[in-house]
Amino acid sequence: MNAFLRDLDLPHALGALFFPHRCPGCGDTLHGRRECVCPECLSRFPETGFASQPDNPVERLFWGRVALDAATSRYYFTGDSAMQGALHALKYQGDKATGTLLGRLLGHSLADAGRFNGIDALIPMPLHPRKVRLRGYNQAEIIARGVSDVTHIPVIMHALSRKKHTDTQTKKSRLERWRNVSEAFSLADSGVLEGRRLLLVDDVVTTGSSLEACATLIWTSGCKGLSIATVAFAER
């Protein structure tokens, strides 16, 4: 194969030809080659300001459930918003570039806040292996890598694993849901977490039950500290 063909990202080039790159927030065609969200949508992402705020609503969500050093979400997840479009594009349309952007934006808010200093490692919320195969990636890992680009904190993969699907929980009671969720994760390698200050990273926090189960399990590793950061917070 000649060098041109080897270097050409053919799927991307064909995709750009037949499906012009569109902003996941508003659907407008993007003209900048490296742009993944249009400047207008970017400026309309609804900021929470939680990163520098102790006892913010994300931290309060976990009170009485699991101990955390700090927790934050950079944006509000509101229905019909550009943020919803961006996260949907990352999760269901293979738009990893938008995930990286959201991760970097989250990383900047953590770096500016000061309350998240001294973290040794980032842990993406694990996704079931079958879903990783279907989607081609774990969206939480894409976000964590974006956070890492900005903060230079390394990402630890494979310390945790996910065993079960926990999606169809709507008809279960709160206790059944908790049992189902808490059995969904396992600690694959506690040695890499022991004695470290960790940040668990995910796309959205809603009820917090999966993050709570994961965080509870992470504490059993003997880690020194644990915080949570997500791109978006869905108020209930």
Ligand SMILES: [Zn+2]
């Ligand atoms: Zn837009």
